Amino acid sequence: MATPWNKKFTSSGAFISIFGQNSTTNGQFSGPHGTTVDIAGNIYVVDREHHRIQKFNNSGQFVSAWEVWVTEMASFSFH
Secondary structure, eight states, X not given: OXXXXXXXXXXXXXXXXXXXXXXXXXXXXXXXXXXXEOTTOOEEEEEGGGTEEEEEOTTSOEEEEEEOOOSSOOOOOOO
């Protein structure tokens, strides 16, 4: 069984929850590579194996996904 990848903690380090198991369905990952958080607290996860970026709300619930194909090292940011 795969280890859950995204773990949520309080600012003091107390564990809150886990989201995103190893799978191909929306809200799951198979090669998570990076994350970022926007000003509203939404979480974006790069799922490298499935060529997508997934968006989660600040509770870790899946919101949407975008297909992305990158041929070399890249980064993304939200403004």
